[in-house]
Amino acid sequence: MGGCASKPEDPEAKALRERTNAIEKQLEESRLMELSKIKLLLLGAGESGKSTIFKQLRLMYGAPRSREDLKMFARVVKGNVTVLLKRLIPLVKSLELEGNFEENERAAYDKVLECISANATETYTTPVQRNQMEIKQAEIDATLSVDLKEEIQTLFSSKTWETVWAERSTVNAIDSHMLFINELDAISKPNYTPTTQHILNARVRTTNAVKEEYDIDGQRFEIYDVGGQRSERKKWMPIFDGCDAVIFVAALSEYDQKLAEAKRMNRMIEALGLFKSIANHHAFTKAPILLFLNKKDLFEEKLLYSKIEDQKDFSDYCGDGYEDATAYFIEKYRDCFINEEESDTRLFVHPTVATDTENVAFVW
Numbered sequence: 001m002g003g004c005a006s007k008p009e010d011p012e013a014k015a016l017r018e019r020t021n022a023i024e025k026q027l028e029e030s031r032l033m034e035l036s037k038i039k040l041l042l043l044g045a046g047e048s049g050k051s052t053i054f055k056q057l058r059l060m061y062g063a064p065r066s067r068e069d070l071k072m073f074a075r076v077v078k079g080n081v082t083v084l085l086k087r088l089i090p091l092v093k094s095l096e097l098e099g100n101f102e103e104n105e106r107a108a109y110d111k112v113l114e115c116i117s118a119n120a121t122e123t124y125t126t127p128v129q130r131n132q133m134e135i136k137q138a139e140i141d142a143t144l145s146v147d148l149k150e151e152i153q154t155l156f157s158s159k160t161w162e163t164v165w166a167e168r169s170t171v172n173a174i175d176s177h178m179l180f181i182n183e184l185d186a187i188s189k190p191n192y193t194p195t196t197q198h199i200l201n202a203r204v205r206t207t208n209a210v211k212e213e214y215d216i217d218g219q220r221f222e223i224y225d226v227g228g229q230r231s232e233r234k235k236w237m238p239i240f241d242g243c244d245a246v247i248f249v250a251a252l253s254e255y256d257q258k259l260a261e262a263k264r265m266n267r268m269i270e271a272l273g274l275f276k277s278i279a280n281h282h283a284f285t286k287a288p289i290l291l292f293l294n295k296k297d298l299f300e301e302k303l304l305y306s307k308i309e310d311q312k313d314f315s316d317y318c319g320d321g322y323e324d325a326t327a328y329f330i331e332k333y334r335d336c337f338i339n340e341e342e343s344d345t346r347l348f349v350h351p352t353v354a355t356d357t358e359n360v361a362f363v364w
Helices: 011-036 050-061 067-094 103-118 127-147 149-156 159-166 175-182 196-201 230-235 252-256 267-279 296-302 321-334 357-363
Strands: 038-043 210-216 219-225 245-251 289-294 347-351
Touching: 038 050, 050 196, 050 210, 050 219, 050 245, 050 289, 050 357, 067 103, 067 127, 067 149, 067 159, 067 175, 067 196, 103 127, 103 149, 127 149, 149 159, 149 175, 175 196, 245 252, 245 267, 252 267, 252 296, 252 321, 267 289, 267 321, 289 321, 296 321, 321 347
Parallel strands: 038 219, 038 245, 245 289, 289 347
Antiparallel strands: 210 219
């Protein structure tokens, strides 16, 4: 009987089969990676330090900053100096300090006032106009801090300005931006490149959800940062689905500060209310919540001159020192859970300093 020998596979057919198998394998690997990916949301009120945590994770696990990124942060840092100045300047008049300046200090103050007034952008009526005005103002602010370098340094080195700085929490001035004042000589140079600390401390308002993915110890993480202001929170809902854990960031040091968008609302009360809505949201019923009580260094410093019990919202406080104060606010957050048992099983609390890479790495 004649045997039937198998016909050799056509080279083109073999190549096609191998390509198909490779694609199917890649798709399967991608599917398995997607299934094993851990989705984290960074939530919290504005200026709590969420985006700083986000930048720390990029620093620890992501790619180095591009040249364009560094140029952007250079502009932001310069603009942050001007914004700090704008927030503090009105205190000079409200505290009746104008007559306390030395002659050169008064000249610097007058010039700063004149330049800020002359470079204010027009008002806006639509979201598009608002965006255009904010971009234009950011460019102006980045230029002003360089043009007014000597005047800024004169003001910040004056005795009168010490009184202004002591009242900074009343105008929501960002404490860490004193770093930029101290290093203004370097920042104002034409070839300035921001340092890691400059990038971490730079304040950039987040207006849309931003996603980064990292491989950490063999595990794929998908991490989202969002805008914390009230006007931005309506954008949070689309990213709630499939969340594995929430990192909620709240600034301990803001117990005596008011919201920028609602002048009568205490920032800590706002954060507690927001946390309560997140902790009891149906999208996170099984998700663990990592509560980062941020700015613990500023909090410990502020306790020396600003009493918690002097705030009407926290008049029940009767502790003494950093440990008691931290425990007091931790309990406030635990009380936000409708089901008390969940505060023991789902809540993990970590006091943090978001600008300290070692501290964030330790907590992470």
